[in-house]
Each structure stands twice: as C-alpha cells, then as structure tokens.
Amino acid sequence: MNEIIESVKNLSIGFNSQKGKQISILRNVSTNIKKGETVGIVGESGSGKSTLALAMMGYIKQGLFHLKGECLFKSEDLLKMSSRQLEKIRGRKIAMIPQNAGQALTPNLKIGYQIDEALRLHTDLKKTERDKKISELLNKVRLPSPETMAFRYPHELSGGQQQRVAVAMALAGKPDLLLLDEPTTGLDVTTQAHVLELLRFIAKDTGTSMIYVSHDLGAIAQVSDRIVVMYAGEIVLEGPARKILKEPIHPYTYGLLKSIPKLSLAGLPASMPGSQPQPGSINEGCSFYDRCNLANDNCKKNSPDLEHIKELDTNVRCFNYKELINQNNNLQTSITKKTNNSEANEVLKLKDVSISYAKQKFFDQLLNKISDQNPTVKDINIDIKKGETIALVGESGSGKSTILKSIAGLLKTKDGQIKFENDRILSSDLKMRNPNDLRAIQLIFQNPDESLNPNHTVEQILSQPLKLYFNLSGEELKKNIIDLLKKVRLGEFYMSRYPRQLSGGEKQRVAVARAFAAKPDIILCDEVTSALDVSVQAAVLNLLQQLKEDLGTTYVFVSHDLAVVRAISDRVAVLYQGRLCEIGPSQNVYKFPSHPYTEVLLGAVLEPDPDIKPKLVAEDIVEEKPPEKGCSFQGRCPRKIGDICNSEVPPWQIGENGNAIRCHINIEELASLQQ
Amino acid sequence: MENNLITEDKQKNKLEKAFEILKTMASKPSGLIGLTIVLFHVVLALTSPYIAPYDYKAISPNTMLLAPSAEHWFGTDSLGRDVFTRTILGGRTALTVTFFGSLIALLWGGLLGIFCGLVGGKIDDVVMRVVDAFLSIPWILAMLLIVSLLGTSTEVLIPALGFFYGKGIVRVARAATHDVIAKDFIVSARARGHSNMSIIWNEIIPNVRDAILVEGAMRWSWMLLGFSSLSFLGFGVSPPTPDWGLMISNARGLMSFAYWSVIAPIVGLSSLIIGINLTADAFAKALGIDRSTKAPV
Numbered sequence: 001m002n003e004i005i006e007s008v009k010n011l012s013i014g015f016n017s018q019k020g021k022q023i024s025i026l027r028n029v030s031t032n033i034k035k036g037e038t039v040g041i042v043g044e045s046g047s048g049k050s051t052l053a054l055a056m057m058g059y060i061k062q063g064l065f066h067l068k069g070e071c072l073f074k075s076e077d078l079l080k081m082s083s084r085q086l087e088k089i090r091g092r093k094i095a096m097i098p099q100n101a102g103q104a105l106t107p108n109l110k111i112g113y114q115i116d117e118a119l120r121l122h123t124d125l126k127k128t129e130r131d132k133k134i135s136e137l138l139n140k141v142r143l144p145s146p147e148t149m150a151f152r153y154p155h156e157l158s159g160g161q162q163q164r165v166a167v168a169m170a171l172a173g174k175p176d177l178l179l180l181d182e183p184t185t186g187l188d189v190t191t192q193a194h195v196l197e198l199l200r201f202i203a204k205d206t207g208t209s210m211i212y213v214s215h216d217l218g219a220i221a222q223v224s225d226r227i228v229v230m231y232a233g234e235i236v237l238e239g240p241a242r243k244i245l246k247e248p249i250h251p252y253t254y255g256l257l258k259s260i261p262k263l264s265l266a267g268l269p270a271s272m273p274g275s276q277p278q279p280g281s282i283n284e285g286c287s288f289y290d291r292c293n294l295a296n297d298n299c300k301k302n303s304p305d306l307e308h309i310k311e312l313d314t315n316v317r318c319f320n321y322k323e324l325i326n327q328n329n330n331l332q333t334s335i336t337k338k339t340n341n342s343e344a345n346e347v348l349k350l351k352d353v354s355i356s357y358a359k360q361k362f363f364d365q366l367l368n369k370i371s372d373q374n375p376t377v378k379d380i381n382i383d384i385k386k387g388e389t390i391a392l393v394g395e396s397g398s399g400k401s402t403i404l405k406s407i408a409g410l411l412k413t414k415d416g417q418i419k420f421e422n423d424r425i426l427s428s429d430l431k432m433r434n435p436n437d438l439r440a441i442q443l444i445f446q447n448p449d450e451s452l453n454p455n456h457t458v459e460q461i462l463s464q465p466l467k468l469y470f471n472l473s474g475e476e477l478k479k480n481i482i483d484l485l486k487k488v489r490l491g492e493f494y495m496s497r498y499p500r501q502l503s504g505g506e507k508q509r510v511a512v513a514r515a516f517a518a519k520p521d522i523i524l525c526d527e528v529t530s531a532l533d534v535s536v537q538a539a540v541l542n543l544l545q546q547l548k549e550d551l552g553t554t555y556v557f558v559s560h561d562l563a564v565v566r567a568i569s570d571r572v573a574v575l576y577q578g579r580l581c582e583i584g585p586s587q588n589v590y591k592f593p594s595h596p597y598t599e600v601l602l603g604a605v606l607e608p609d610p611d612i613k614p615k616l617v618a619e620d621i622v623e624e625k626p627p628e629k630g631c632s633f634q635g636r637c638p639r640k641i642g643d644i645c646n647s648e649v650p651p652w653q654i655g656e657n658g659n660a661i662r663c664h665i666n667i668e669e670l671a672s673l674q675q
Numbered sequence: 676m677e678n679n680l681i682t683e684d685k686q687k688n689k690l691e692k693a694f695e696i697l698k699t700m701a702s703k704p705s706g707l708i709g710l711t712i713v714l715f716h717v718v719l720a721l722t723s724p725y726i727a728p729y730d731y732k733a734i735s736p737n738t739m740l741l742a743p744s745a746e747h748w749f750g751t752d753s754l755g756r757d758v759f760t761r762t763i764l765g766g767r768t769a770l771t772v773t774f775f776g777s778l779i780a781l782l783w784g785g786l787l788g789i790f791c792g793l794v795g796g797k798i799d800d801v802v803m804r805v806v807d808a809f810l811s812i813p814w815i816l817a818m819l820l821i822v823s824l825l826g827t828s829t830e831v832l833i834p835a836l837g838f839f840y841g842k843g844i845v846r847v848a849r850a851a852t853h854d855v856i857a858k859d860f861i862v863s864a865r866a867r868g869h870s871n872m873s874i875i876w877n878e879i880i881p882n883v884r885d886a887i888l889v890e891g892a893m894r895w896s897w898m899l900l901g902f903s904s905l906s907f908l909g910f911g912v913s914p915p916t917p918d919w920g921l922m923i924s925n926a927r928g929l930m931s932f933a934y935w936s937v938i939a940p941i942v943g944l945s946s947l948i949i950g951i952n953l954t955a956d957a958f959a960k961a962l963g964i965d966r967s968t969k970a971p972v
C-alpha cells in the first residue's frame with residue numbers, strides 16, 4: 001500500500017515571455033503518489049495544476065519548457081523518455097481522462113469500436129476476448145443497457161454518459177495511474193455527483209491510483225484521500241483530505257474554504273481580497289503576501305519553504321501556520337445579509353409566460369402567432385418584489401436563461417404577459433419598449449470575456465450606457481465613470497485599461513458597473529459568478545449584495561449552483577424543463593418538504609466536507625424535451641406515484657413553511673417521506 | 676476643452692498602438708525584411724523621378740542592347756533606353772493603381788461582408804451566391820473585356836481590379852462578423868437599446884477591422900501580380916510609360932542575349948510582392964490573427 005508509484009521532484013516548468021524573459025509557471029514542485037491512492041490537486045485557474053498533471057504523464061504543452069526537476073514513474077524519469085518509450089507507458093500504465101470527453105471521442109465512430117481500438121492498442125487480447133471485455137467495461141462504468149451502447153455514436157449519448165465512456169476507455173489498458181483533469185466540470189450537478197461516485201467505486205474496485213485535478217473543492221472532497229493545494233505555481237499545502245478540509249493550516253486554503261458558499265449557511269461567504277498573481281509578476285517573498293491577513297514583514301522579504309509537519313502528516317508553505325492550528329472552528333460562519341422587507345410592492349410580474357424556440361410555420365408567421373403545444377418554457381407565474389433577490393435554479397436546459405432573455409426583451413414570449421411597475425404590460429420585443437424601460441432593466445452575463453468588447457477601454461465600456469441614457473459628456477461623464485468604478489471597488493486608473501489587462505474578477509466588476517451605470521430598477525444576472533474562481537466569486541457576491549442594499553435594486557439571479565443561490569437570494573424558484581416545480585422564501589426551499597426535484601438537486605450538491613456525501617436519488621438521464629402532459633419531472637422522479645403523474649399537471653400546494661410545491665403527493669406526506 | 680483633452684489622449688493612444696504593432700512586426704526577421712522592402716519601394720516610387728539618371732523615353736539607336744556598364748548600370752533595352760531608369764520608375768503606376776484598387780476592394784468587400792454577416796439568413800445566402808457566381812468568371816478574361824471596352828486608363832483599372840479582388844475580403848469580413856455578433860457584448864448592447872448603426876460602428880467594426888485589413892494587405896500583393904500580368908499582356912500601362920510587366924513582356928524575346936533587360940524588372944516586381952506578403956504576414960501575427968487558410972493566388 002505504501003509503494004510510491006509516481007514521484008515528482010523539484011519540478012519547474014516555464015515559458016519565454018515576448019520580451020525574452022524566462023517565466024516559471026511551476027516552481028519547485030515535489031509530491032508523491034502512492035499505489036491505490038487518489039490525490040486531489042486543487043487550485044484556481046492559472047495556478048499550474050493542469051501543467052503539473054500533464055507533466056506527470058511526461059507531457060509538456062507546446063510553448064512551455066522543462067526547466068528542472070524530474071517526474072519519476074516507477075523510478076524512471078518520464079521527462080527524459082523518448083516519445084517511443086512514452087507511447088508504451090501512456091494508455092497502458094498511465095491513462096488520462098480529459099475535461100471534455102465529448103470532444104475527445106471521435107464523432108463518426110461507434111462507442112464499441114472506439115473502446116475496441118483502445119483495447120487493441122493497449123492489450124494483447126484476441127478479438128473474442130476483446131468483445132467480452134468491451135461489455136465488461138461498459139458494465140463497470142454503469143452505462144445503461146451496455147449491449148446496445150456499444151453500437152451508438154458519441155452524439156447519441158449525454159455528457160455524463162460520454163464521460164463514462166471516456167472512463168471505460170481509460171480503464172481498457174488496466175493503468176496503474178489514472179489522470180483526471182476537471183472530469184466533471186461542465187456537467188450538471190446530478191450528473192457530476194454520479195460520475196464522482198463511479199470514480200470512487202472504480203478506485204476502490206481496481207486499486208488504481210488517481211490524480212484528480214479540479215478547481216472545485218467540493219468535487220475534490222468526494223474522491224480524494226490526499227489533497228494538494230496549488231497557488232501561483234507552488235504547492236502551498238498538502239496532506240490527508242480530512243485534515244486539509246477540516247483544519248486547513250495555510251491561510252490561502254483557509255480563506256478558500258471560507259469563501260465557498262455552503263448549503264448549511266444562509267449568509268454570504270467571506271471573501272478574500274485581491275486575486276492570484278500572474279506568472280511573471282511574482283515578486284520576492286511569499287506569493288500569497290498581498291492577500292494574506294497573517295502576513296508580516298518577514299513574509300514580504302522571504303519566501304517560505306514547504307515544511308513537513310510530522311504530527312499532522314502535512315506539508316505547508318507558510319511562516320505563520322501555527323496561528324491557524326486549532327483556529328478552524330469558525331470555518332462554518334458566514335456574513336449575514338439584510339433580508340428584504342416582504343411588504344414592498346411588486347416591480348415585475350410574469351403572468352402565464354410561455355416561450356417557444358420552435359420555428360414558426362409560414363401561416364403562423366403571417367398571423368404573427370406561435371403555435372407550439374409543448375413550448376420550452378410554459379406557464380411561468382412569478383411576482384417579483386422591489387428590492388428582493390429572486391433566484392431561478394435548475395440544471396442546464398431548465399429554461400432559466402430563456403426566461404431572463406424574455407424579460408430583457410431579447411426573446412419573444414409565446415403567451416402570457418410581463419408586467420412592469422403598476423401592472424404596465426412590457427412588450428417582450430425590445431423594439432417596442434420605450435427608452436426608460438430599456439434603462440430600467442439591465443443584464444449581467446456569465447462570462448465577462450464575452451460580454452465586454454475586447455477593443456474598448458473600461459472608460460469606453462462604462463461611457464456607453466451613460467451617454468445613451470443620460471447624454472453625459474466631458475467632465476461629467478468622467479466623474480460618473482470614476483464614481484461607478486469606486487462603487488465596484490476599482491480605482492480610477494482602470495479607466496484606460498482593456499479587458500485583457502484585467503483579471504476575471506475585475507472584468508466582472510466592470511460588467512457590474514456597466515449594469516449599474518443605467519441606474520436600473522432590475523438587474524438580470526445570468527450565472528454571473530460561474531466563470532469566476534471561488535475566492536473571487538465570494539467577492540463578487542458580496543459586492544452585488546452591498547450594491548443592492550445601498551441602491552434598492554431588484555435582482556433576478558439565475559444559477560445552477562444551489563449553494564450560491566442559498567447565499568445570495570431572498571426567494572428561490574426551482575425549474576425543471578421550463579416548468580416551475582417549487583417557489584418560496586429561500587430558507588424554506590432549502591428545508592423539507594420539498595418538491596422531489598428540489599430534493600434530487602439538494603442531494604447532489606457537492607460540499608467541501610468529507611462527512612457530507614451526496615445522496616443520489618434519481619438517475620442522471622438527460623431529457624431532450626419536456627413531456628407533453630402531466631408532471632414535468634415524471635421522467636426522472638424517484639417518488640413518482642403512478643399514472644396520474646403522467647397524465648395530469650400537478651396542483652400547487654402551499655407548505656406551512658411558505659413554499660409552494662407542485663406535486664401530486666400530498667405535502668404532509670411528502671414531508672414525512674423526506675424525513 | 677476637457678472633451679478635447681480626452682480625444683487627444685485617445686489619439687495618442689492610437690499612435691502608440693500603431694507604433695507598438697510596427698515594433699512587434701519588426702521584431703521578427705521576416706517582418707523586418709518585409710517592412711524594409713516595402714519601405715524601400717515606396718521611397719523609390721516617390722523619389723525616382725528626381726533621381727533617374729536618364730530620360731525614360733529617350734530612344735537612341737546608338738545605345739541599343741548595351742550590357743551593364745558604369746554608364747548604364749542595368750544596361751539598355753532594344754530601343755536603347757536606360758534599363759536602370761526604367762526599372763526604378765517602373766513600379767510607380769503599379770503601386771499606385773494597386774494601392775487604390777486595394778482600398779476599393781477593402782471598402783466594398785468589407786462593407787458587404789459585414790452586412791451579410793449581420794443580416795444572415797436568406798439575404799446572406801443570396802448575396803453570397805451572386806458574388807460567387809459573378810466572380811467565378813475567370814477574372815483575367817473579364818478584365819480583358821472591360822479594358823477593351825473602356826480603355827486602359829487608371830480610372831478604369833483601379834475600380835475594375837478593386838472589384839475583382841474584393842471577393843476574398845467579403846468572405847473574411849463576413850466570417851469575422853459572424854463570430855462577433857454571437858458574443859454577449861453585442862447582446863448586451865442590443866438589450867441596452869443602442870441603435871443598429873451604433874452597434875455596427877462601436878461594437879462590430881473595431882472587432883473585425885484587423886482581420887479585414889490583413890486580408891486587404893494580402894490582396895494587395897496578389898493584385899500587383901494581376902496588374903502586372905495585364906501589362907504583360909499589353910492591357911495595362913500603355914507605352915512608353917515604364918512598367919515592370921510591360922518591360923518583362925517587351926524583353927522576354929531577348930532573354931538569351933540581353934538578360935539584363937528582363938532581370939531588373941523581374942527582381943523589382945517579385946521583391947515588392949514578397950515584401951508586401953511578408954509584411955502582411957507579420958501584420959497578421961502582430962495582431963494575433965490566424966491566417967492558416969490561405970486563398971490561392
């Protein structure tokens with residue numbers, strides 16, 4: 001059990017900058033992987049975790065150079081091997097599962113054929129043996145009906161199923177070491193939980209060592225025996241998973257864990273200031289110095305070494321780690337937020353809103369009507385009060401963004417009405433809205449890289465709404481821009497920067513500032529933190545909350561992340577396949593009785609805590625279309641009671657907690673079932 | 676006043692940016708060579724009338740087909756004219772015609788491409804099909820027809836060449852626009868209620884400009900070759916105006932015994948084409964544009 005299978009020693013990898021300077025992105029990394037052990041490598045984007053993982057396969061990305069150190073696989077240095085030697089090892093001894101398995105599979109070859117190819121390449125089995133092995137592998141990764149699965153094409157599988165096929169292919173050569181780079185990122189919450197469960201099972205069953213790379217501590221916590229935390233190209237903390245998650249003794253890890261929103265906490269997570277330094281801009285001293293609240297003068301001048309602490313079986317890179325030992329009981333705290341007063345007036349009402357993406361037929365086009373019996377989004381009724389934050393949650397395809405687009409006037413509704421202030425009907429067509437209504441509703445997008453024009457400076461970006469809505473110019477315009485930047489905690493000097501000169505969090509702040517420039521009544525937030533690093537996400541959430549408390553803005557907040565929603569929202573609406581399942585005050589939606597779909601979602605949340613395991617109650621099938629009639633969740637519902645679910649739309653029931661649930665099961669019965 | 680300051684500031688930024696791009700282009704050997712060649716040709720075209728040692732049209736039976744010497748560096752041609760004089764003057768027309776021709780190609784190609792990318796759907800399909808059909812006629816035949824109907828004046832050549840070389844630009848502009856309009860910042864501008872004109876001007880053009888300019892620069896070098904071919908066939912510049920294409924055509928029969936009269940214009944023409952090509956490539960690299968799919972000449 002204690003046999004070391006791969007050992008990284010003093011590894012440094014870097015690249016040459018445009019100015020010809022050598023910049024390292026991995027600095028002096030050393031770690032060991034034992035047989036049968038799963039090691040989680042966690043770090044923010046740019047921390048070098050993928051670079052490290054790839055180097056452990058003997059692969060260095062183009063443009064990067066091996067500066068020093070070695071990667072010993074069974075005491076042979078992978079970085080010194082010829083490509084012929086590496087070919088023999090990759091696939092057979094070390095296999096890799098990439099982030100996007102769908103793209104790694106060849107689209108025009110059947111699944112069975114692709115697995116067969118892997119077997120032919122990496123084993124000496126004969127044809128009949130291989131056929132047996134294929135169905136064995138498909139069974140092992142728990143694909144439904146493995147007999148027919150082999151004859152399907154990749155595009156006929158869902159994302160989670162494709163990921164399973166990738167696992168099956170990786171297992172074909174019976175590798176000793178399995179490398180996984182963000183294997184569940186981009187999958188739906190329930191699918192993610194299923195894939196992780198499968199990986200855990202396989203690790204146990206086959207005794208394969210695994211390296212699991214992810215930015216998501218929640219996922220890492222589910223699979224890892226040991227965790228390596230990376231920051232700015234260095235290992236800052238390494239030790240047994242439980243120790244790292246429960247008693248982190250490095251300030252970065254401590255802050256990171258505190259900045260993750262948790263289901264059990266109602267308030268906002270504490271945020272860390274600043275962001276990770278770019279490679280090349282790392283000065284002398286500790287690389288975490290700027291963001292650390294334990295930092296002192298020593299940290300500024302000297303950089304700490306990775307120190308081994310025997311009692312804790314932990315390596316830590318910090319001068320002052322002792323201050324954190326036994327300081328971790330307050331990991332479970334959050335910042336309480338002001339809740340909205342429920343007496344406020346309604347500012348936006350969605351009444352029986354249905355939205356269809358179906359192509360209009362010629363006659364319908366002439367008559368300007370949309371005839372679709374089974375629209376993507378159907379019968380949405382939500383009243384939104386002034387100053388509240390209402391969240392729309394659901395997995396991909398649940399119609400969250402579709403609803404936002406209609407509110408913004410970017411997508412025509414099929415039926416129903418959107419009413420704004422004093423029940424005035426708002427057209428769902430942008431061109432029919434008056435300028436003041438356009439100003440009143442603003443959007444913030446998921447990915448600031450896409451939502452900010454790369455050719456505009458921050459000043460130009462922020463001046464657009466100011467010029468458009470308020471006709472500002474000259475001195476006044478400039479003053480307003482500076483004010484806005486101040487509001488989102490950015491200095492005046494950001495004005496002349498281009499988006500590419502900003503970090504992810506800074507970019508999203510600019511996007512927030514642009515939305516607030518319009519002095520809007522309502523801001524529609526579409527997954528605004530999901531492209532951000534966790535430590536930055538907390539800061540943006542806190543900023544949004546602060547701005548709302550100061551300015552009384554209403555948010556419609558779309559997210560797939562139930563913990564984030566828990567942190568920021570006053571009220572939550574749960575959607576499945578474009579139909580509402582449950583709606584209510586957020587503290588109540590997170591309490592039972594819940595709609596069976598809410599129950600499934602809550603069960604699948606991955607918490608950064610080894611003691612909280614996800615509960616997998618429903619299959620992770622992906623449904624293409626909502627059912628024609630009956631309950632929208634009938635296809636996956638683990639509590640389905642019979643034909644009535646297939647034939648009749650369930651009624652709304654109001655629980656004593658104040659959440660409305662749409663299910664045929666009596667709400668009291670539901671409560672006792674879910675106990 | 677304050678407003679002025681801001682614009683001035685931006686102006687300076689643009690200049691700085693241009694300088695930065697030039698610096699990046701010159702930082703690689705191929706870019707530096709390209710820039711040097713182009714600069715050399717431009718300077719030559721501007722100054723050659725003043726530095727030419729002889730009269731380019733002075734025919735002299737006494738000095739026919741002289742080999743290169745101290746008096747006639749590149750020798751003389753079959754009419755006894757100084758080849759050096761004619762070579763340094765020979766790029767002027769080609770350079771001017773193709774420069775303005777490229778501008779026209781950029782203008783119509785760029786605008787039509789952006790338009791097609793924007794509207795998409797049926798209109799886009801139809802327009803692209805028409806453009807394709809029109810331009811699948813071999814351009815040299817079409818040019819010959821135009822030139823024989825309307826003459827070979829620059830007023831005819833510039834728009835005609837501009838028209839034929841704009842097709843590739845339509846494609847590039849259309850593809851770039853397609854990519855851009857799917858981005859959230861366009862959606863964001865639409866949701867804010869900006870007018871279509873303002874979206875095109877502020878959001879789209881700055882993001883497709885670079886790709887279009889690079890394509891234009893590439894087209895320029897091809898147009899040079901095309902223009903010289905016309906001259907070679909006798910449909911470009913009319914004698915006695917010196918022009919490389921024409922010079923090559925006139926001297927090609929004398930290759931075997933008076934090679935000098937044909938080598939000089941060939942070197943002039945090919946160096947300029949290569950120079951523009953290298954420059955365009957370096958320009959593309961400096962702007963971070965991938966030109967892996969090169970269209971055939």
Ligand SMILES: Nc1ncnc2c1ncn2[C@@H]1O[C@H](COP(=O)(O)OP(=O)(O)OP(=O)(O)O)[C@@H](O)[C@H]1O
Nearest residue numbers: 015025044045046047048049050051062063064279
């Ligand atoms: N070819 C390259 N040339 C220059 N810099 C690079 C190159 N590849 C990666 N980098 C830089 O190296 C750093 C580490 O990259 P790496 O891909 O390992 O990060 P990561 O932790 O996996 O991030 P993510 O979560 O975004 O995948 C980043 O700052 C990245 O910009």
Ligand code: SF4
Nearest residue numbers: 286292295299318319
């Ligand atoms: S060494 Fe100093 S700056 Fe670095 S993490 Fe420890 S306390 Fe913070």
Ligand code: SF4
Nearest residue numbers: 631634637645663664
């Ligand atoms: S109505 Fe039926 S299918 Fe729908 S959630 Fe309730 S039990 Fe499940």
Ligand SMILES: [Mg+2]
Nearest residue numbers: 049050181182
């Ligand atoms: Mg990565």
